[in-house]
Amino acid sequence: xxxxxxxxxxxxxxxxxxxxxxxxxxxxxxxxxxxxxxxxxxxxxxxxxxxxxxxxxxxxxxxxxxxxxxxxxxxxxxxxxxxxxxxxxxxxxxxxxxxxxxxxxxxxxxxxxxxxxxxxxxxxxxxxxxxxxxxxxxxxxxxxxxxxxxxxxxxxxxxxxxxxxxxxxxxxxxx
Amino acid sequence: xxxxxxxxxxxxxxxxxxxxxxxxxxxxxxxxxxxxxxxxxxxxxxxxxxxxxxxxxxxxxxxxxxxxxxxxxxxxxxxxxxxxxxxxxxxxxxxxxxxxxxxxxxxxxxxxxxxxxxxxxxxxxxxxxxxxxxxxxxxxxxxxxxxxxxxxxxxxxxxxxxxxxxxxxxxxxxxxxxxxxxxxxxxxxxxxxxxxxxxxxxxxxxxxxxxxxxxxxxxxxxxxxxxxxxxxxxxxxxxxxxxxxxxxxxxxxxxxxxxxxxxxxxxxxxxxxxxxxxxxxxxxxxxxxxxxxxxxxxxxxxxxxxxxxxxxxxxxxxxxxxxxxxxxxxxxxxxxxxxxxxxxxxxxxxxxxxxxxxxxxxxxxxxxxxxxxxxxxxxxxxxxxxxxxxxxxxxxxxxxxxxxxxxxxxxxxxxxxxxxxxxxxxxxxxxxxxxxxxxxxxxxxxxxxxxxxxxxxxxxxxxxxxxxxxxxxxxxxxxxxxxxxxxxxxxxxxxxxxxxxxxxxxxxxxxxxxxxxxxxxxxxxxxxxxxxxxxxxxxxxxxxxxxxxxxxxxxxxxxxxxxxxxxxx
Numbered sequence: 001x002x003x004x005x006x007x008x009x010x011x012x013x014x015x016x017x018x019x020x021x022x023x024x025x026x027x028x029x030x031x032x033x034x035x036x037x038x039x040x041x042x043x044x045x046x047x048x049x050x051x052x053x054x055x056x057x058x059x060x061x062x063x064x065x066x067x068x069x070x071x072x073x074x075x076x077x078x079x080x081x082x083x084x085x086x087x088x089x090x091x092x093x094x095x096x097x098x099x100x101x102x103x104x105x106x107x108x109x110x111x112x113x114x115x116x117x118x119x120x121x122x123x124x125x126x127x128x129x130x131x132x133x134x135x136x137x138x139x140x141x142x143x144x145x146x147x148x149x150x151x152x153x154x155x156x157x158x159x160x161x162x163x164x165x166x167x168x169x170x171x172x173x174x175x
Numbered sequence: 176x177x178x179x180x181x182x183x184x185x186x187x188x189x190x191x192x193x194x195x196x197x198x199x200x201x202x203x204x205x206x207x208x209x210x211x212x213x214x215x216x217x218x219x220x221x222x223x224x225x226x227x228x229x230x231x232x233x234x235x236x237x238x239x240x241x242x243x244x245x246x247x248x249x250x251x252x253x254x255x256x257x258x259x260x261x262x263x264x265x266x267x268x269x270x271x272x273x274x275x276x277x278x279x280x281x282x283x284x285x286x287x288x289x290x291x292x293x294x295x296x297x298x299x300x301x302x303x304x305x306x307x308x309x310x311x312x313x314x315x316x317x318x319x320x321x322x323x324x325x326x327x328x329x330x331x332x333x334x335x336x337x338x339x340x341x342x343x344x345x346x347x348x349x350x351x352x353x354x355x356x357x358x359x360x361x362x363x364x365x366x367x368x369x370x371x372x373x374x375x376x377x378x379x380x381x382x383x384x385x386x387x388x389x390x391x392x393x394x395x396x397x398x399x400x401x402x403x404x405x406x407x408x409x410x411x412x413x414x415x416x417x418x419x420x421x422x423x424x425x426x427x428x429x430x431x432x433x434x435x436x437x438x439x440x441x442x443x444x445x446x447x448x449x450x451x452x453x454x455x456x457x458x459x460x461x462x463x464x465x466x467x468x469x470x471x472x473x474x475x476x477x478x479x480x481x482x483x484x485x486x487x488x489x490x491x492x493x494x495x496x497x498x499x500x501x502x503x504x505x506x507x508x509x510x511x512x513x514x515x516x517x518x519x520x521x522x523x524x525x526x527x528x529x530x531x532x533x534x535x536x537x538x539x540x541x542x543x544x545x546x547x548x549x550x551x552x553x554x555x556x557x558x559x560x561x562x563x564x565x566x567x568x569x570x571x572x573x574x575x576x577x578x579x580x581x582x583x584x585x586x587x588x589x590x591x592x593x594x595x596x597x598x599x600x601x602x603x604x605x606x607x608x609x610x611x612x613x614x615x616x617x618x619x620x621x622x623x624x625x626x627x628x629x630x631x632x633x634x635x636x637x638x639x640x641x642x643x644x645x646x647x648x649x650x651x652x653x654x655x656x657x658x659x660x661x662x663x664x665x666x667x668x669x670x671x672x673x674x675x676x677x678x679x680x681x682x683x684x685x686x687x688x689x690x691x692x693x694x695x696x697x698x699x700x701x702x703x704x705x706x707x708x709x710x711x712x713x714x715x716x717x718x719x720x721x722x723x724x725x726x727x728x729x730x731x732x733x734x735x736x737x738x739x740x741x742x743x744x
Contacts, residue, residue, distance in 0.1 A: 017232065018227055018228075018232060018233060018234070021227055021230075021232050022223055022224055022227045025193075025223050025226065025227060026219070026220060026223045029189075029192040029193060029223075030192065030193065030194075030195040031193045031194065031195075031226070031230075032195060033195070036322065036384055038232075039384070039385060039404075042404075043368065043401060043404075047401060082192075082197055082198075082199055082202040083202075084202070084205065084206045084209065085206050085210070087210065088206055088209045088210060088216070091209070091216045092209075092216060092219060092220060095216045095217055095219075095220045096220060099220050099224065106224070106228075107228060107234060107235060110225070110228055110235050111235055114235065114237055114238055115238055122237050122238065125229060125237050126237045129229040129230055129231070129237065130231070130236075130237060134194065135190075135194055135196070146196075150187050150190060150191065151183070151187070153187075153190055154183035154184075154186040154187035154190055155182075155183050155186075157183075157186050157189075157190065157222060157225060157226075158182075158183045158186040160225060161186075161218070161221050161222060161225060164221075164225075165221075
């Protein structure tokens with residue numbers, strides 16, 4: 001790959017990686033496995049970039065590559081991992097296609113909603129998402145039960161989701 | 176679902192699935208909710224999107240007004256204690272045991288910002304670096320699920336202090352295994368991505384899906400294109416590969432060194448998640464990082480100090496030298512090290528011989544003698560038995576026109592002569608004295624020959640090709656002084672000229688003559704460079720007596736080397 005092509009790949013990948021990861025995460029749901037598949041997908045995309053049709057949908061191309069990786073992952077994991085039913089995965093896939101056209105204002109809404117959270121809730125999110133601590137590790141650090149951490153995290157995530165949707169509705173209503 | 180009793184049940188199930196903690200009945204419950212309740216598919220995707228945005232892959236940073244760790248912890252403890260009081264008992268799966276080696280137990284510190292917050296102009300200006308940062312910092316920011324990601328492909332003199340059942344050649348290495356402690360010796364590991372790592376003991380290390388953690392030790396890494404984004408992590412620094420070859424030395428005292436042999440490597444100082452600085456280290460440069468002071472200083476690159484390849488069968492250890500000493504091989508070594516000075520092979524038997532035992536000429540017939548060294552096919556005595564002399568184990572044979580089958584000494588890694596009437600005399604070509612570590616040589620007194628097996632050498636040096644044979648060839652200048660002082664020897668063999676000695680030098684490739692020249696002790700040595708094709712298996716060196724006898728045939732090959740080249744991956 002020439003330097004120019006590398007740069008082009010980087011631009012496209014930087015822009016679209018979130019969409020590809022969202023697809024993988026939704027279809028695999030175990031985050032650590034999704035990250036592994038994302039890495040494999042990224043390496044494959046890099047290797048096959050000369051076959052990418054310039055001007056076509058880069059994210060869709062990446063998702064196509066990821067799809068094979070996910071199938072292979074499911075086959076390999078077999079009974080070791082728990083999966084949803086095929087019917088549900090198909091519905092999720094359709095919803096993801098619809099989600100692609102959703103407002104980019106969701107990110108702005110999320111930023112606003114994060115500010116509205118209690119400081120302690122933000123710190124909990126930070127421990128997990130920014131400092132990379134698993135729920136088990138957070139529970140261990142705080143000398144609390146893992147179950148308790150799940151309860152708190154579920155509340156925070158549900159609140160954030162509700163806040164985002166309300167914010168978007170408000171913006172839509174007020175033009 | 177009873178939303179009054181379990182208001183966040185659905186979200187909790189999704190989080191359990193994300194963490195990999197979900198139980199079969201919980202997964203069934205989640206599946207049922209997704210199938211049956213309107214809007215839950217959308218909610219599921221919303222949650223996944225939220226997790227993506229909050230993760231290092233996303234573009235949203237979590238704001239905080241608190242910088243005080245203790246304050247944060249107090250607040251969290253208070254909050255969680257309150258929640259815990261009201262939480263119902265729920266069966267939880269067994270916890271995973273984390274295996275992060277040598278990670279200090281520290282309270283999490285707030286990151287200032289995510290990598291995705293870098294300005295766009297910086298992105299554009301550092302495009303090549305960014306893709307790797309993306310792969311490194313965003314795609315692989317978390318501890319991956321346990322997986323076998325690499326294979327231990329070879330080991331040499333490896334002594335393990337951990338684990339109790341050390342890995343063998345061919346063992347798969349898992350990301351959740353306890354760190355491996357190599358007391359001494361060298362091991363070679365190949366990742367499924369094609370990345371090859373050679374580690375020298377003492378070392379303590381663990382494989383990760385995207386790289387390797389080295390608590391201490393010496394490591395060389397050769398990263399293939401498919402191994403893009405490979406990183407080497409030490410307790411106080413990380414090295415992100417940009418498609419390169421580099422060596423890392425991690426010391427127990429907090430010093431680490433990076434030697435970039437090819438390409439470029441990005442250095443991140445500080446421990447994981449708390450990077451202090453980053454810098455690109457270009458090819459043929461080296462830096463030393465001192466964790467205590469945070470100083471990064473340039474040091475001289477050591478391009479032959481890291482073991483880059485091993486081959487246990489032949490005991491080959493390659494540190495990057497691009498020539499292989501045939502003299503070292505004759506001395507019993509690998510071509511890079513281990514050869515004994517004055518060590519060699521008894522031509523009449525093919526057995527190792529480390530000293531001159533018989534300084535009287537041998538007369539008789541000995542066939543082609545196989546040698547017990549992976550890189551030496553055999554030795555032979557030109558002219559012994561008359562007719563064609565076999566010069567390879569495959570039966571390739573040639574006629575040496577001037578060879579009586581008489582010989583002195585043995586073929587050895589060194590350069591001296593000793594025998595009646597001369598005391599031990601060093602050999603030299605021009606003004607250079609040979610038979611030292613700096614000026615190695617193979618002494619082949621006339622009517623002896625040796626054949627090297629290049630196929631075996633190639634096998635032990637994957638990624639390298641033998642391009643040529645290079646050497647000086649000549650009779651020692653010291654012969655002339657010896658001749659001046661030579662006492663009268665009535666009845667010396669016919670043809671001997673009192674003012675010089677003569678020999679014929681021969682080089683064959685697969686039994687075909689590649690070089691032949693008669694030289695006398697009055698001639699200047701000849702420099703040989705003979706290109707070698709990849710298909711050539713046997714390289715043969717021989718010296719014969721010419722048309723005089725074997726007296727004073729103090730012939731040697733000075734610095735006989737195989738020139739190596741890289742095979743592009």
